[in-house]
Amino acid sequence: MIRTGEQYRESIRDGREVYIDGKRVEDVTRHPMLKPLVDIRARIYDMAHDPATQETMTYQDEGGERHAIALKLPHSQDDWHDKRRATDAVLDDVGGIVTRVGDETIGEMWSLYDGQDVLNEVDPRFSSNIRRHIQRAIELDPFHVSANTDPKGDRSKRPQDQDPDMLLRVVKETDAGIVVRGAKYETAAAYANQAFTKPTIANWGEAEYSDYAVGFVCDLGSPNLKMICRTGFAGRGSIDDYPLSNRFDEVDALVIFDDVLIPWENVLFYRHTRAAQFIRATLHRYSAFAFVQRNLKLADAMIGTALHNVRQTGLDGQQAVQEKLARLACYREGVNAHLSASIALAEPSPGGLLMPNQSLLYTGRVLACSQLHEMIHITRELCGGQICVTPNAADFANPATAPWLDKFYSVNEHWVADDRRRLLAYARDLLNSDYAGHRLTFQLFAQSPPFAHLQAVYRNFDFAGPLDFVRRAAGLSARVKGQ
Incomplete structure (x- = not known):
């Protein structure tokens, strides 16, 4: 169901481990460098309830339930026109440009939806997982972001020839899921609900890269997950002098996966280099x-x-x-x-x-x-x-x-x-x-x-x-x- 802004704020008060400027953040919804974007994302949720914008921001399914236009699977030209109008309505309403607010990152999941045949080559569960996660996004309306870039280390060397954690990798399989270790740079991770975490650009032609060929949906409140944010621009000067810096800075974070358990139902592909190649080639299709x-x-x-x-x-x-x-x-x-x-x-x-x-x-x-x-x-x-x-x-x-x-x-x-x-x-x-x-x-x-x-x-x-x-x-x- 469509969330309210306050429900979104409450969902990210989950004890997550976030650091900025050498200090742990006690409440991401109140930190001066994070609050401006939290408030904008909350406003986007509230626009779905506001009579002035509800018809632009939402649609009704066959059962009469309202869902976000941004998360709807596109089947027609009208769907795309509706999405374009909804995004413009957000940018006009907040009076500035925000990028990582969900309408752009959900499209990466649709690319995987198109690759279900590829996923089925390894395990049919992966195909069902992507369908379920897309439906879950439509029904539960989480703030969904994307994780792609790794620290990478020395790019003249293979990950195995240096610290192997420079690219995110699977270190263990358990009955409950896979355990991953490494790091990703993610914009908005500190104040989002989940991230589609996927492999970076790499040479997937060798079998030993298979531990790095993994994609999953990560709950950003997961245990053993740490977020080290770059300092924000908000607060460096008055809002009168820096009206954009103080309102629209989307803070990026180095997200540390310190042996994080990813349940099997959240794994979208694993040990499958062709799936990794497919998602890299089609990542921005939508x-x-x-x-x-x-x-x-x-x-x-x-x-x-x-x-x-x-x-x-x-x-x-x-x-x-x-x-x-x-x-x-x-x-x-x-x-x-x-x-x-x-x-x-x-x-x-x-x-x-x-x-x-x-x-x-x-x-x-x-x-x-x-x-x-x-x-x-x-x-x-x-x-x-x-x-x-x-x-x-x-x-x-x-x-x-x-x-x-x-x-x-x-x-x-x-x-x-x-x-x-x-x-x-x-x-x-x-x-x-x-x-x-x-x-x-x-x-x-x-x-x-x-x-x-x-x-x-x-x-x-x-x-x-x-x-x-x-x-x-x-x-x-x-x-x-x-x-």
């Missing part, structure tokens, strides 16, 4: 849509910030400024076109679901990620140097300095100093702050590295059409057709 949708919203934030600034300063009539705004608009609409077309030309998946057109989705991801840093810099140019030299809000309030700042930051009767300061603070946090730099680098973590993006395009683009066109146009021999 979830890439939600990630790229965030880039679209980020483009809106950049366009709005830049346009407000040039209108405040009276530069919006200059051709050079208009050209830069047009480049931002082209980026935005390019991302939008790929998302829209991937739904319009959606294709059946091997498991009977409807997946976004894979070629369009993955090429859209390459566009969104490869040009993002350029779009950020164009926005910086349009905002000008004041975003890096403007004093903090306290100086605008100090009687000794306020008159001078009011004088020099008031543009005209329509744009007074306070509005000017607010826009510049927002722009600085969006483009220049530690938080902004973290979010840009996060693209290499959350959406996988650029080489993986291009590999996904290579695997999913239909090369047959161009090959056949040139074969016929150039009068090549018919035997070339199959090459």
Whole structure:
């Protein structure tokens, strides 16, 4: 059943072992660096009950029970349109961009749903486990995240030739389940309910890697699980000066598996290198849509910030400024076109679901990620140097300095100093702050590295059409057709 925000908060007060800045966190729902995102996730749950947003956020099953749109298995184009609207509703409601809140990570489970035949090669229980976990997610509405990246250690060596725990591995089998040891980096783990934990990119061609070829759903309140979080950006400055850092920082953690028991019913594949290869190849078959949708919203934030600034300063009539705004608009609409077309030309998946057109989705991801840093810099140019030299809000309030700042930051009767300061603070946090730099680098973590993006395009683009066109146009021999 659909949870409330308070039910979610209570579910993560489970005694989990979480550390930040050298201290153990007593209550993850109250820690100043975790609370902002806990509150946002709670708001997402409450939006399912709010009359103003309930129809956008939920659907009713045949029995009349309400479930989250984000967790619904996609069978039609309407399902994808509904998911897109629900995500936009969340981002608009909270007034910022959050990535690891569940709608993007559940798609990785759907990729396993498509791979049930592969899972059945080893043990039919694995196939039934994935179906049961997907149904459980729909019915119980947990906050579900994803664990992928390991510390890895010396990548020139095999895990067996160094400390073998550098990649998460199975160390024991018991009647109750498997025991795993190692570590994973997980965003939002400290305040989520469960994580789909899966193998990192590795050479799965050798039999000895089988102990590392494991995937499972981990209860993040499990015994022997420790979470060591990076320090958060919330609290480093006032919310007036850093409105994004203090509200939208999604804290990452190194999650230590110190001989953690994973019950057999939570194991999705084990000692199966082909299953590991399959999930690595199809991991973002669905979830890439939600990630790229965030880039679209980020483009809106950049366009709005830049346009407000040039209108405040009276530069919006200059051709050079208009050209830069047009480049931002082209980026935005390019991302939008790929998302829209991937739904319009959606294709059946091997498991009977409807997946976004894979070629369009993955090429859209390459566009969104490869040009993002350029779009950020164009926005910086349009905002000008004041975003890096403007004093903090306290100086605008100090009687000794306020008159001078009011004088020099008031543009005209329509744009007074306070509005000017607010826009510049927002722009600085969006483009220049530690938080902004973290979010840009996060693209290499959350959406996988650029080489993986291009590999996904290579695997999913239909090369047959161009090959056949040139074969016929150039009068090549018919035997070339199959090459």
